[in-house]
Amino acid sequence: MTSHVAIRFDRVSAGYGDRTVLRDVDLTIEAGAWIGILGPNGAGKSTLLRLMTGLLAPTAGAVELAGRPLAALSRDEIAHQIAVVPQPASLPFSAPVESVVALGRLPHEDRLRGLRAEDRMAIGAAIERVGLGRLVGRDVRELSMGERQLVLLAVAVAQAAPIIVLDEPTIHLDIRHQFEVMDLLADLNRRDGRTIVTVLHDLHLAAQRIPRIVLAADGRVVADGSPAEVLDADRVRAVFGVDPELLPDGPWRARSGSAVGAHG
């Protein structure tokens, strides 16, 4: 049975060794939603991602993926549900762009025979959709960090999982590619109905493009709602420790209007 909830955190605490990083987090991400996770460094954003992708087990509480406890799923089952776009890592060997994108088909490929025709189609389509056609044949290790980030995005598109989780997908990109990636995510969300979870640092980009914002601070979720509800001036000042007046235009500027907007 498919559930209408893609990911659910139920009073989750987690940490590394003796250090607790997240406390009592409740979070529900509906199938087909697009959420942005914001928060200062050390707020626990990466830990949230590691929990929802099963790399880290909670010390208390439970994480559910499509209605099933994550702890009971194999890596293969998780890979059919969630594709992850990590930060670019170095590769030990040279590898052409298309053979890296092909890794997105790992959960689907035949164990003995490898890639089949439909896998090759999906790889080609992913390369096309992310706009990497001009990079086919190039060694990934020769590419810029931004281009490598796009290659990893294409891996996730080729993986064809209903949920895509992205860790700072725009951090190495120039402004045009930032917009293009946000357009692509919007398209994957609306047209393909994929659930998208994005960790971002750029408040402005998040407020402009992502319908729902989860704000993390100090190991807790402190606000959850539309950008206008979550990113008001007082909260931005309190959580990020900056004067919102210094930021480009965003919900934090609309001082008196934000309360009305949030309830209207």
Next chain:
Amino acid sequence: MTGGSDAVAARTVVPTVGLGRDRRPLVVAGVGLAALAVAVLAGVGLGSVAVAPGDTLGILVHRLLGLDVAQTWTPTAETIVWELRLPRVLEAAIVGLGLAVAGTTFQGLLRNPLADPYVLGTASGAALGAAIAVLIPVRIEILAFGLLQTFAFLGALGAVTAVYQLSRMGGAAPLTSLLLTGYALGSLLAAGLAMAMYLSGAALRQIFSYLLGSFDNASWGQLGGAAPIVIVASGLILLRARSMNGLLLGEESAAHLGVDVRRERAVLLALASLITAACVAVSGLIGFVGLVVPHVVRLVVGPNARLVLPLSAIGGAGLMVTADLIARLLGELPVGVITAVIGAPFFLALLRRAQRGYEL
């Protein structure tokens, strides 16, 4: 009519240009197998007593297939070919195959282009085992494996097991921890080896020739011990090519792509170590084959382990048979010297050719 649908099909295929079934791996495999066959025939026919190529083939066909071939050769030639050279050539092929597969596996698993089959302590463990065996004045045989082969095999496996267990206690990231533990334990065992050599007196030469590697003692019995281990373990590694591909992007990415990293790492490590131990037991320490061959193959066909593993196996076998033949023709030089002399300049040339060089 069909022209229209063909045009549509052609258009959908456009983005996959360069992604279709590449014929290059098949060509490389064909050329490699042909070269290997030539090397095996040359290895069996050439030597201090040359056997004509026709006679060599005749003996092989006669003994292998039991066909009634007109016997144009002397019984001595048959003994040389069948009892001395063929087991030696096949042992060289098996060891070359094994070291290349193990090298590919260790490089992929440790995500380190400098890794070779000996990187996690197998070499120093085997060497110490061999040295101790030389110092023990008892001669026994277990399934055609002498004391030296048995101790080398156990030393290699013991060392890599210790490295794996010790690395899991460390706080560092598992891969770094494995490499550093391998280095540390390797140094310790090397000290033990140095001590054993110091104490060995007249047996020093025997230890030394083990360290340089050779196929002088090859026999059907030894081959029968090593070959099944190498072939079965290599086949099992090939079945896990998918996991090795996932590791290209790192351990976390591999997990996201559905690879059970902890289990796969343990299994691949065990299989590659078993292959290495079987190889070093029968041949001693032969360098460069396990390091260089996988890199050459990757430069030709890319990083896909599904192709790199079988092609490295063919290349490793061919290179080792050739190196052993050269070593024999030059008057029984240690084969490890030949692989180093061939391998090192080749590797340097590759490094220069790779456009940006290897990021280490």
